[in-house]
Amino acid sequence: MGESEAAKIQRLIRDGLDCFGTNDVSQAIACWDEVLAIDPQNAKALDYLEAARGDGETKPPDVGPDDAGDEEPEREVTRLLEQAQKLLGNDDLEGALSLFHAAANRDPDRIEIESYIDMVRGRLVQRYRDRVGDTGVAPRMVIDPSEVTGFDLAADVGFMLSLVDGKTSIDELIALSGMDVFEALRILNELVAAGIAELES
Secondary structure: OOOOOHHHHHHHHHHHHHHHHHHHHHHHHHHHHHHHHHHHOEEEEEEEHHHHOOOOOOOOOOOOOOOOHHHHHHHHHHHHHHHHHHHHHHHHHHHHHHHHHHHHHHOOOOOOHHHHHHHHHHHHHHHHHHHHHOOOOOOOEOOOHHHHHOOOOHHHHHHHHHOOOOOOOOHHHHHHHOOOOHHHHHHHHHHHHHOOOEEEE
16 A cells, blocks of 8 residues: 555655755755645645745744734744744754744744744754764663652653663664654753763764
């Protein structure tokens, strides 16, 4: 049985994000153009293409004069988006992602915010992969288990740490955790940066 249109669109959207994360913008655009050839009104592809063709510097829309009662929330969302774009320009992907999430929480109906979030996540996945290097390596804990409670770890971080045994590879940890690749790699990077776990060179 062949690939359904919906599955193909989903694959092309993800392939485009992966290419964008590795700075292969032309290939990302090609993937999203192919999506539009199948579904000309696909909102995600349209948003991603707008941002990609502006090299990720697409400015957030200005607040209009109408709906004065919504002016302050809209102004706050616009301010967050402008700050996030500045952080992107400074290559502060984690900071930008945080601000995009803050903007999305204030205005969940703004589709373009979700597109920014997906693009930054794609870039961060590549960055996290570069940091960990060989994903066949098995991380190991470098602190005494009795010291873990002193780090006040979030539940998902603690769960990932419970899987780290010095024998299970990063690829296996991602699969065992049930997390998406972004979250799993983010947490592993945090554990290494905090000095709780280490990777063999």
